[in-house]
Amino acid sequence: MPIQLVKTLVFLAVIVCGCNNPVDKEDTLLKIGAYRLSVADYTLARNGVQYKNLDDEQLQDRLVEEGRILAYALEHRFDTIDLLKKQLLYAMRYYASSVDGYVWDKKVKPLLQAISDERSKALAPEKYIREGQQRVLQATKPLLHEAAIARMAAVVVERERKWPGIDPDLLLMEYQFDGAHRRYTAADFMEFVQCQPVFIGSLANPEDIKKMLHSWLIGICLYAEGQQLGMEKDPAYLQVRQRYQYGIFIQHFKQQHIYPRIAIDKYAAANIRQSLFSRQEKALLSELDSAYPVEINRFNDIQ
Structure with a gap:
């Protein structure tokens, strides 16, 4: 049965973003090391899905906790880590190509706003989605290598997302892009699985893998x-990009420095939020307190 595989990054996409450019200090609510949180950032967090069940005090505690992680990440140049750069690129491809993403907002939403009838408007998005997908596939002319895809599906250890015995150079697809003939290998697909924020289907199902390859083509186009x-x-895009990037930084920090030190099944660690796990996580995060003291805290000014 196909399953939906959703990475933690999706939920971190609503993470608060800070700006590290020089700004008016009156606009800074929180500053920890190189990280700062503006009034606009706080408002964004207050309205975000991730924080909706927190009262003001809990939210502010969470933002300080995350601010220390981000101060650590900025000091240790997380932005230079190749894996995190790839995860950010995949995240922004996903954002750019999603319904209500960047291209949709710029090209499709204005057309939908001109339609007054709700039923017609509901049908129109399906039409635009279908036509957009067809346009990409016509332009890229993908040639899928069925036998290679079937082999990937047959050997995968899905829970671990590993493909024992597979040659990374195994050719899965050929396609056209940016005026050139290109090759998509098993190594490319493994990177997709590791970095793509969301994909739907089973890695053990060849038909689902084909859909993933098509979604990758749609993303790059x-x-x-x-x-x-x-x-x-576009400043709005850059703000979204930084939210994703900071979410990636926070998750990477926890995967490297928190989850391995908590006695819990490693496959559940990324998503679990049981009370025991949360207490252990919070205790470990407190180790950052002395290294990254709060320099500015003006949360009381917005009460």
């Missing part, structure tokens, strides 16, 4: 389309 629309100079 719509990301390129977003770049052509000026996405990388």
